[in-house]
Amino acid sequence: MFDLLITNATLPDGRTGIDIAVRDGRIAAVEAGITAEAGQAIDAGGLLVSPPFVDPHFHMDATLSLGLPRMNVSGTLLEGIALWGELRPTLTKEALIERAVRYCDLAVSKGLMAVRSHVDVSDPRLVTAEALLEVREIVAPYLDLQLVAFPQDGYYREPGIVDALSRALDMGVEVVGGIPHFERTMEDGTRSVEALCRIAADRGLMVDMHCDETDDPLSRHVETLAAQTVRFGLQGRVAGSHLTSMHSMDNYYVSKLLPLMAEARMAAIPNPLINMMLQGRHDTYPKRRGLTRIPQMMEMGIPVGLGQDCVMDPWYSMGTGDLLDVAHMAVHATQMGSIADKRALFDAVTVNSAEIMGLERYGLAVGCHADMVILHCADTAEAIRLRPARLKVIRRGKVVAETAPQVSRIMLDGRPDHVTPADYAPRDAV
Numbered sequence: 055m056f057d058l059l060i061t062n063a064t065l066p067d068g069r070t071g072i073d074i075a076v077r078d079g080r081i082a083a084v085e086a087g088i089t090a091e092a093g094q095a096i097d098a099g100g101l102l103v104s105p106p107f108v109d110p111h112f113h114m115d116a117t118l119s120l121g122l123p124r125m126n127v128s129g130t131l132l133e134g135i136a137l138w139g140e141l142r143p144t145l146t147k148e149a150l151i152e153r154a155v156r157y158c159d160l161a162v163s164k165g166l167m168a169v170r171s172h173v174d175v176s177d178p179r180l181v182t183a184e185a186l187l188e189v190r191e192i193v194a195p196y197l198d199l200q201l202v203a204f205p206q207d208g209y210y211r212e213p214g215i216v217d218a219l220s221r222a223l224d225m226g227v228e229v230v231g232g233i234p235h236f237e238r239t240m241e242d243g244t245r246s247v248e249a250l251c252r253i254a255a256d257r258g259l260m261v262d263m264h265c266d267e268t269d270d271p272l273s274r275h276v277e278t279l280a281a282q283t284v285r286f287g288l289q290g291r292v293a294g295s296h297l298t299s300m301h302s303m304d305n306y307y308v309s310k311l312l313p314l315m316a317e318a319r320m321a322a323i324p325n326p327l328i329n330m331m332l333q334g335r336h337d338t339y340p341k342r343r344g345l346t347r348i349p350q351m352m353e354m355g356i357p358v359g360l361g362q363d364c365v366m367d368p369w370y371s372m373g374t375g376d377l378l379d380v381a382h383m384a385v386h387a388t389q390m391g392s393i394a395d396k397r398a399l400f401d402a403v404t405v406n407s408a409e410i411m412g413l414e415r416y417g418l419a420v421g422c423h424a425d426m427v428i429l430h431c432a433d434t435a436e437a438i439r440l441r442p443a444r445l446k447v448i449r450r451g452k453v454v455a456e457t458a459p460q461v462s463r464i465m466l467d468g469r470p471d472h473v474t475p476a477d478y479a480p481r482d483a484v
């Protein structure tokens with residue numbers, strides 16, 4: 055007897071007609087033709103069943119603050135940082151918690167159940183860290199929140215931040231962040247990477263730095279981060295977020311840099327929506343896209359997880375909490391249009407990011423947490439094309455969100471009376 059039985063699922067790896075049985079919040083069987091009784095049965099009807107979406111790069115302390123205290127007029131990263139600097143002294147713990155928890159409602163409705171959020175530690179009051187640590191507890195039953203101590207204004211720019219970052223880690227923030235390209239000089243950036251990797255090594259923590267979020271082809275912090283990863287024995291525990299400078303770098307230099315990243319087993323976390331929005335701002339035409347080299351990284355075996363970065367905050371007025379929006383943008387911006395490419399990008403918003411975050415018991419295998427999403431589409435390529443309704447979102451074997459399938463009524467003579475986007479899946483594409 056199982057608690058839940060999902061029948062006739064298509065899995066992200068392409069297997070079809072699969073049943074998934076759940077007992078005590080864990081996946082107990084994944085195979086065709088399970089006949090045992092279950093407390094609840096859900097017929098997936100051949101649709102895609104995926105493990106939850108995972109967002110490996112987010113700012114939950116800033117989310118839903120759009121318009122506070124004013125809008126970003128230039129739309130640039132630097133005005134965003136300045137605007138956040140205006141807002142920060144007015145933040146209260148209560149307001150931070152309210153916005154973050156409200157955002158998590160939206161996230162869960164989209165099947166997003168794990169988020170790595172940077173927490174700004176530039177204000178020594180650390181009200182942001184206090185609030186998000188509390189949010190981590192509040193949302194734990196339905197969303198895994200991992201926190202990164204992030205010195206938004208630079209680790210060495212202002213006195214007090216070195217101490218504040220260390221206090222945030224003492225409080226229970228679990229990943230070391232950084233922003234070397236925003237330090238005053240390249241040399242300060244280099245020193246910050248070294249100091250922050252040393253902290254991670256001493257404390258046994260992971261590292262995730264905003265690294266070279268710039269169009270400057272001569273920025274060299276990715277190289278430094280890879281080198282310090284090896285030096286401190288942090289292989290497999292370090293991620294570089296954004297890495298947009300690599301878009302503009304000389305190809306010869308990149309042919310040296312990618313193997314350095316692979317050697318350090320460093321992960322990459324590009325954020326296609328925000329990178330397309332913020333990079334290339336000083337260009338006229340031709341205008342650079344500013345997205346890092348995702349296909350080349352994947353070819354080298356560098357783990358790539360895609361993040362949202364922002365939803366309705368000083369940097370980005372858009373965003374829906376849907377990681378399929380991120381994958382959809384990535385298909386266009388990287389020109390990764392084949393079926394294999396789309397499956398790779400689907401992995402980049404699910405399994406790759408789970409691995410980067412070190413999530414345990416994640417996936418659709420026996421013994422994993424019974425966390426999954428039934429999407430109103432045929433497969434992973436269709437998921438990215440349609441960004442369809444999440445018909446059921448399941449956490450530990452219980453349905454925690456439902457969305458009705460999208461069906462439009464049409465009133466056209468001689469034509470069917472309704473249209474369902476999912477019915478347009480290509481029949482013969484391989």
Ligand SMILES: [Zn+2]
Nearest residue numbers: 113172264363
């Ligand atoms: Zn960020």
